[in-house]
Amino acid sequence: MIKENSSIRKEDIINRRMFVIGAAKIIIFTGIIVRLFSLQVDNNKKYLTLSDKNRIREWKLPPTRGNILDYFGNIIAGNLKVYQLHIIPEQVENFNYLLTRLKNLLQLSDKRILNILRLKKRLKPWESIIVSENLSWSQFVKVNNYLYELVGVKPVMTISRNYPFSDIYTHLLGYVSQPNENDILQNEIIQDRFVPGMKVGKLGLEKTLENYLIGTNDIQRYEVNAYGKRINQLEYQKGKQGSKIRLTVDTEVQKLSAKLLANKAGSISVMNIFTGEVIAMHSSPSYNPNLFLFGISNDEWELIRNNPLKPLINKTLSGLYSPGSTIKPIVALSALENNIINSNFKVKCTGKTELYDQTFHCWKEKGHGFVNLNNAMKQSCDTYFYEIARLLGVDRLKVTAKKFGLGEKVLGEYFENEKKGLFPNTSWKKNNLGKGWVLGETLITGIGQGYIQTTPLQLCLMTAQIANGGYSIKPKIIVNNKPFNIVEAKKAMEEQNLNNFNTQLVKDQKNIKIIQEAMFSSTNEIMGTSYRSRIDDPKYQFAGKTGTAQVKRISKRERELDLELEQIPYNDRDHALYVAYGPYKNPRYALSIIVEHGGSGSKAAAPMAKELFKLIIDRDDLRKKQSNFEEIDI
């Protein structure tokens, strides 16, 4: 019984203590369920987002650049499908064998093979290695034929920049290539959209208009596992191609410019004298921008770099030349404007002018005799211009020159390499050289020599503004100058024709007329310096002014020798210049031509104008029709 009793008592203890634990269990289980509820129901959104962040990863693909068109809608910078070859290392059974096969098939260099092996070490096994960025069609076919043997190799079709007109637009458009660190750091948009394999503008409009051309990335969304491996594609978001940009240039005129300057160093620019539209702008020699797309080879690069004609320099915008006699219209205009002379003012040219023991020669040794303004311009008499420059003074000359665009950038922000040039005056010399102005310097400035430096496009703008009757124009190269939005662009275009005539650059319209007539005489009258290049048909008839810029002071001995062009070393030969506008009766276009070391302007440069004007005027009608071009797709 005692045993029984104690047993019962023990049972009581056990049950009582069990009850305590039971209560604890209920509390703890409730706690766990509350926790579950808080995680799964209260914070479900938060954890769902975190879980998606875990598993979904985005891959950006290179954006497609916008096309650049000429005035007539021809693509001058477009995109081309290219064939690439990728290797996916994790699918390859024998990597070295595969490389040997590919080396033989595609003629890969040893350096490239080493590069691929280095990439393979750096990348994850499922990330593809680009073996070749640009396979030719025959290579692509070859690889496809052997594809069943080349496990892990993937032929890929992608899009690359393409310049269909090869070298004729290089200095205008620039080119694209792999961005370097600076390109990425300096441009936030590039930084944001950068993906390996993407190309960015390196030069020219491709660079300055980068933010409009670049386009947005295609985005692929993949589900990935914990190790970052792609499991399956969830979404493919097509990016937006970059803005289409239409330029004012005419490919036919540009082509002719390139043809005329072939094998020469020089520049041609053509401009509409009312709208300021640049019709052509070529710097010669040029180079093929397509070479830079996939990395230029060392040999090709050296060839371009070491060319003595300096193809890398955009001579139209950054070439600085003495304008020579092409400055004379401005000198004469300035003298007229300041009432120093009138059109009947005469000077006797004896072939040279003496000033303080210095002799200033006219190009014509025997002299021109008595010449008035018209004759002086026509025959480009230096003595006449020495005299009127002396009377005028350099400071007043500069005021006029500046109004006509000399010493200022023409296209402004659109080209990073555009130079301002230089038009000197007395204070400039004092501030920059620390010396007083000498009267002799005024004389040589009057014939476009000395400190004065101009770019070919400045001379073109100067001529255009003389041709349109002395009104300021704002040169432009993009049809809708502000490629920001369609409405703005259209409005700007509509207003342009009115606004351009707002600023009058001359006090007296008659003065401009005198200069225009002088330029006409220079081209279309006997004894005129460019008489031989004239066109008699009034439809094409143009007026111009030649220029011959010395690159080296001519010694007395050389002057007496009177050497032929071929007898002078290339680098000592004079630059040949020509500025002109036409048609004379109803002017619409102005141009400037410069042939480096081409000799005299009348022989080397003026004949080119004859060919250019024929084409330019012929295309003028087409251009007018084209101006209703509704498709301003930006």
Place this chain on the structure above:
Amino acid sequence: MYYHNRLDSDFTFFQKVKNLDYILLSSILLLSVISVFVMYSTDGGEILYHTKSHFIKLLIFFPLMLVISFFNIKFWHLTSYLFYIAIILLLIWVSVDGIKASGSQRWINLYFIVLQPSELMKIGIILCLAKYYHRLKVENVNSFTSIVVSLSIIITPIILVISQPDLGTSILIALSGLIVLWLGGVKIKYFFISLVTFLISLPFIISFLKPYQKLRILTYLDPDRDPLGAGYQIIQSKIAIGSGGLSGKGFLKGTQSYLDFLPEKHTDFIFTLFSEEFGFYGSTGLLIIYIVIIIRIIKIGVISRSNFSKLFCYGFAFAIFIYIVVNLSMVLGLLPIVGSPLPIMSYGGSSMLATMIGFGIVLSAKINHRQIIS
């Protein structure tokens, strides 16, 4: 009296079958079926190694549980000490010639199974102490000798397990042992004093912990301090559970586990995967199955006549409860990470074997609940 001393039961086979607890049995079966499907999901929706192995283990251990239940509870009472000593010997074997894996030595190779004796000790200690307190007179429960004896019964295996090292299992063994002491009637004062002592000595204990164990505690306190290293498991586990929502992402659609963000998803983090795929409803459902199991075990304890059966049932019910609470608290970020499997659900033979043995003995107590053990 003779009758009662016989080891085999007086029931016929059919009577035994009839006397089984079918609610408990079907809950266990349901859990087993769920566990196979979850294992199938951890294999990425294919019948691979883990699914097959888990299924085979269930095929062996579930019948084993029934076989155990058909032995009279007196047999288990009789062999309790033997069982305990056998496991102690196995633990010694482990420390001498165990299999090493990832820095600890916990397993022995018995050729047909790789056994983790520390898992069996979770049951062994309850069995042993249940017998000890069953035989102890009430007056002697709080005597010095009995407390020393019972404490040494607990401490011996713990020393062996902690030296493997395996902190998680030793804590579970200690808790399973202490609960029997509690049920047996050891004074509350003693528990209170030892709890205070434990809390005071906690800093010293921590200083003896291995660096990785300290790291786990730090990580528990602030999982974000090293999200890709020590905190990774717990952060990913919380993301998985949290993203499950009310009804889950769907069977085989748990992205966290499918895409390998979840570590240890077969074993300690199996609940995470389940919770991600079946959501709050599923998780609560699973918890209810466990609660039903615990309640049934306690009920068997209540109807049992012998204190041995009572002590074992209550002790085992508490042990199951503790396993679940420790595991769930860990995956829910409520406790530091200590390796502890979820009964039946987690992959692992020894754990399942131990749990099934426990269920077997509980069922034997049910069949023989009128049995009085002297």
